[in-house]
Amino acid sequence: MLASKRILLVIAGGIAAYKCLELIRRLRERGAHVRVVMTKAAQQFVTPLSVGALSEDRVYTDLFDLTAEHEIGHIRLSREADLIVVAPATADLLAKMANGLCDDLASNVLLATDKPVLAAPAMNPRMWGHPATRRNVARLVADGIRFVGPNSGAMAERGEFGAGRMAEPMEILAAIEAQFEAAGEGRPLAGRRVVVTAGPTHEPIDPVRYIANRSSGKQGFAIAAALARAGATVTLVAGPVGLADPEGVTVIRVETAREMLAAVEGALPCDVAVMAAAVADWRVASEASEKIKKGPEGTPSLAFVENPDILATVGRHPTLRPKLVIGFAAETENLLANAQAKLAKKGADLIVANDVSPETGIMGGDRNTVRLVEASGVTDWPDMAKDEVAEKLVAVVVERV
Numbered sequence: 001m002l003a004s005k006r007i008l009l010v011i012a013g014g015i016a017a018y019k020c021l022e023l024i025r026r027l028r029e030r031g032a033h034v035r036v037v038m039t040k041a042a043q044q045f046v047t048p049l050s051v052g053a054l055s056e057d058r059v060y061t062d063l064f065d066l067t068a069e070h071e072i073g074h075i076r077l078s079r080e081a082d083l084i085v086v087a088p089a090t091a092d093l094l095a096k097m098a099n100g101l102c103d104d105l106a107s108n109v110l111l112a113t114d115k116p117v118l119a120a121p122a123m124n125p126r127m128w129g130h131p132a133t134r135r136n137v138a139r140l141v142a143d144g145i146r147f148v149g150p151n152s153g154a155m156a157e158r159g160e161f162g163a164g165r166m167a168e169p170m171e172i173l174a175a176i177e178a179q180f181e182a183a184g185e186g187r188p189l190a191g192r193r194v195v196v197t198a199g200p201t202h203e204p205i206d207p208v209r210y211i212a213n214r215s216s217g218k219q220g221f222a223i224a225a226a227l228a229r230a231g232a233t234v235t236l237v238a239g240p241v242g243l244a245d246p247e248g249v250t251v252i253r254v255e256t257a258r259e260m261l262a263a264v265e266g267a268l269p270c271d272v273a274v275m276a277a278a279v280a281d282w283r284v285a286s287e288a289s290e291k292i293k294k295g296p297e298g299t300p301s302l303a304f305v306e307n308p309d310i311l312a313t314v315g316r317h318p319t320l321r322p323k324l325v326i327g328f329a330a331e332t333e334n335l336l337a338n339a340q341a342k343l344a345k346k347g348a349d350l351i352v353a354n355d356v357s358p359e360t361g362i363m364g365g366d367r368n369t370v371r372l373v374e375a376s377g378v379t380d381w382p383d384m385a386k387d388e389v390a391e392k393l394v395a396v397v398v399e400r401v
């Protein structure tokens with residue numbers, strides 16, 4: 001399966017770098033082409049000579065190597081691969097990747113690439129557990145970087161144990177194979193984490209009454225199912241609907257907007273968010289603890305407060321914003337203008353806009369006519385089944401992550 005696959009291996013400076021020699025051998029045995037970039041620090045642990053002997057290619061070490069830039073620029077280097085593997089991915093290199101820093105060849109290649117990246121972290125357990133590294137890894141997961149390891153065990157430093165050992169070469173090899181297998185099997189979203197919201201929310205008035213809307217949840221459930229079929233790891237946060245759990249999807253059932261927000265935040269970091277729920281904009285300011293009774297006070301009047309905006313919270317998240325944030329716009333008038341306003345206001349990349357006027361039959365029905373609104377323009381899709389809208393939307397997701 002790895003025959004003629006092009007792997008660009010980035011070796012950073014850690015003691016685990018020696019394991020890369022074994023990794024290169026195993027990749028070559030399977031017919032993969034291996035091109036290697038080494039950081040300056042990596043060369044303290046293994047020499048370009050031994051790496052080059054095993055990869056049977058020249059080893060790239062210097063951003064300002066004119067001969068190399070002449071033969072193959074660092075941009076081409078970053079794109080002429082099917083997969084980039086970073087092993088060992090040190091705390092320093094992960095921090096650079098998370099922040100888009102690029103002061104050497106390895107970090108430039110990682111910033112310039114448009115190819116999938118698999119990282120095998122290796123560092124001291126305290127460094128791995130440090131909040132800064134946690135933040136960087138969460139950021140990288142949200143950016144779409146995949147990880148293998150680290151494992152737990154004894155460290156190179158005497159007496160140190162914990163999580164931080166680089167995955168073994170055979171484990172990295174298995175992760176590389178899994179990556180190609182998933183892509184080749186029509187499961188292009190394998191390894192991607194997605195959170196989807198669907199359905200209405202119910203906002204209680206008292207223990208027996210609530211405010212709701214007509215959302216059926218069908219479109220959100222269809223999207224979650226289609227994403228799972230494409231290989232994604234899907235968390236579906238669903239308001240009260242009578243639909244069965246889609247196959248292979250983790251479903252969290254909630255009632256209120258605040259519960260929905262908490263469940264969505266709990267599902268972060270992830271690569272993609274699809275917010276299809278018809279979240280109640282308002283809730284009753286103070287829910288009555290007992291059933292409100294008819295009485296001499298006459299008709300009750302309800303005061304409302306605004307609910308949190310889940311899409312905007314995710315779309316404008318300071319640290320865990322997914323790479324792709326998709327919202328919906330349910331409108332009964334001025335569809336396009338309202339959808340465009342929501343795109344900007346909520347920090348979404350794309351808004352799926354639909355007309356939910358009663359005569360369209362969209363709300364609660366099985367069909368949908370949508371317009372895809374993004375900063376760069378609008379695409380109209382013809383009327384189709386909600387399942388087809390879901391399939392087409394998954395194709396859009398695959399293109400963008």
Ligand code: CTP
Nearest residue numbers: 275276277279307308309310311327328329330
């Ligand atoms: N949304 C959300 N949380 C809210 C309200 C809306 O996540 N509290 C999301 C919906 O899931 C949808 C998008 O925001 O993806 C737009 O929802 P919509 O009901 O069309 O818009 P509103 O924000 O309610 O705006 P308006 O009331 O002006 O229509």
